[in-house]
Amino acid sequence: MSTLLEKHIVELLKERDEKAISLLYDNYADTLLGVAYKVVKDGDLAQDVVQESFVKIWKKADSYDASKAKLFTWLFRITRNTAIDKLRSINTKSDKEIQIDVSDVYNLGVLTTRPEFMDVKEHLEKIEPKYKVVLDALFFEGMTQQEASDELGIPLGTIKSRLKIGLRELRKIYGTTMVLGILLNLVS
Amino acid sequence: MKEKIKNFLDTDLLEKYLLETTSTEETLKVERYITMHPEVRNTYNELQENLEVYAKLHALETPEGLKDKVLYRIKQEGKAKGKFFKYAIAASIAAFIFAGSSLFFYNQNQRLEDEKTMVTNQIKDLEMDMKVQLEDLRNQYIVLNNPNTKKFQVMGNKKAKELKAVAYVNPVKQLSYINVHNLPQLPEDQCYQMWAEVNGKMVNLGIIKQFDNKEQLLALPYADHAVSYITIEQQGGNTTPTVQNIVANISY
Numbered sequence: 001m002s003t004l005l006e007k008h009i010v011e012l013l014k015e016r017d018e019k020a021i022s023l024l025y026d027n028y029a030d031t032l033l034g035v036a037y038k039v040v041k042d043g044d045l046a047q048d049v050v051q052e053s054f055v056k057i058w059k060k061a062d063s064y065d066a067s068k069a070k071l072f073t074w075l076f077r078i079t080r081n082t083a084i085d086k087l088r089s090i091n092t093k094s095d096k097e098i099q100i101d102v103s104d105v106y107n108l109g110v111l112t113t114r115p116e117f118m119d120v121k122e123h124l125e126k127i128e129p130k131y132k133v134v135l136d137a138l139f140f141e142g143m144t145q146q147e148a149s150d151e152l153g154i155p156l157g158t159i160k161s162r163l164k165i166g167l168r169e170l171r172k173i174y175g176t177t178m179v180l181g182i183l184l185n186l187v188s
Numbered sequence: 189m190k191e192k193i194k195n196f197l198d199t200d201l202l203e204k205y206l207l208e209t210t211s212t213e214e215t216l217k218v219e220r221y222i223t224m225h226p227e228v229r230n231t232y233n234e235l236q237e238n239l240e241v242y243a244k245l246h247a248l249e250t251p252e253g254l255k256d257k258v259l260y261r262i263k264q265e266g267k268a269k270g271k272f273f274k275y276a277i278a279a280s281i282a283a284f285i286f287a288g289s290s291l292f293f294y295n296q297n298q299r300l301e302d303e304k305t306m307v308t309n310q311i312k313d314l315e316m317d318m319k320v321q322l323e324d325l326r327n328q329y330i331v332l333n334n335p336n337t338k339k340f341q342v343m344g345n346k347k348a349k350e351l352k353a354v355a356y357v358n359p360v361k362q363l364s365y366i367n368v369h370n371l372p373q374l375p376e377d378q379c380y381q382m383w384a385e386v387n388g389k390m391v392n393l394g395i396i397k398q399f400d401n402k403e404q405l406l407a408l409p410y411a412d413h414a415v416s417y418i419t420i421e422q423q424g425g426n427t428t429p430t431v432q433n434i435v436a437n438i439s440y
Binding site: 018021022025026029030031033034035037038046047050051054055058059068069070072073076077080081135138139142144145146167170171 | 200203204206207208209219233234236237238239240241242243244246247248249250251254255257258259261262263265266
């Protein structure tokens with residue numbers, strides 16, 4: 001993802017050009033679907049979240065401030081918040097109506113990982129689960145380190161060090177994907 | 189300063205800010221640190237990059253048709269906006285019509301108010317007229333029925349031989365009336381005018397119009413030894429009687 005493309009998309013968004021959404025979708029929809037799924041843990045719900053998120057992105061386009069956050073960070077925030085809201089509304093509904101069990105078991109098979117990320121997935125596999133748990137808590141569950149410590153029953157110091165190592169591991173992958181991305185761009 | 193930055197980084201504020209879970213106060217604090225301290229800024233940018241990479245690692249293939257659904261909804265949003273404008277226009281027209289009709293009804297109301305005032309005034313005038321006429325009729329009745337009333341036959345002179353009138357004078361009630369029976373035809377540009385000399389002053393009693401109602405009595409101002417005259421004047425009447433044109437006089 002080049003910053004040039006990001007800039008172009010942002011410009012189109014500000015100009016209220018629907019092409020922006022098409023470009024955003026092509027470049028971010030898979031990742032945002034993954035983000036939504038991480039929160040709602042249901043394939044159909046995650047798709048609804050993505051749809052709603054894109055509508056919000058379109059509506060809130062004016063509020064995006066490139067000096068405060070990267071485009072992805074902004075997209076991530078909107079999607080994550082939409083997913084949390086969705087989950088909340090479902091939970092309130094299920095309190096009133098029938099209990100809908102939203103669990104990992106449902107629809108797991110419906111969504112598949114993208115082949116182009118398979119290499120990355122392999123890298124992800126390399127990150128030890130104990131680091132992934134902390135990274136998930138931080139990035140997807142929005143927990144503070146203290147909350148993660150309480151939730152996971154791990155001392156705060158350990159959380160901090162695991163986060164540090166997890167992020168370092170991540171940077172390794174990031175470095176590889178960057179190189180990979182550059183290479184792919186050169187080839188195509 | 190280093191310590192301050194380290195302490196800041198040790199809190200979860202930057203991470204919370206990344207996920208937009210900070211309070212407004214915290215947000216301002218984080219943004220201040222990001223702007224002022226390159227170290228914080230770098231950490232924040234690193235976090236953003238990590239987030240993107242980590243999220244990408246969890247990317248899931250979007251099912252076919254989802255993009256079309258998204259684009260359709262975006263189009264609907266645009267239409268909704270269009271719809272909103274349509275409603276806005278409709279509302280404006282409705283408001284305009286309302287304003288127009290309000291103005292119309294307001295004007296109509298004003299007009300009706302004016303008419304009402306006019307009618308009330310007319311009724312008052314009529315009432316006054318009625319009172320005057322009733323008073324007049326009452327006086328006529330008194331004069332005509334009173335045994336003290338003197339009746340004078342008035343005949344025209346050479347200039348108007350056909351002129352016939354009867355004057356009724358009641359010195360007790362101090363009322364006097366004249367009933368003009370017949371007046372010779374006059375050229376178009378001339379008319380008959382009545383006068384009365386009361387206490388040495390000549391009073392204009394007005395022009396005698398067509399004699400549609402021969403029974404009508406005209407009130408005369410009462411005075412002791414008053415004299416009434418009928419003169420021929422130019423059409424429209426005169427301010428002083430033309431003495432040589434006197435056609436009749438009534439002394440009472």
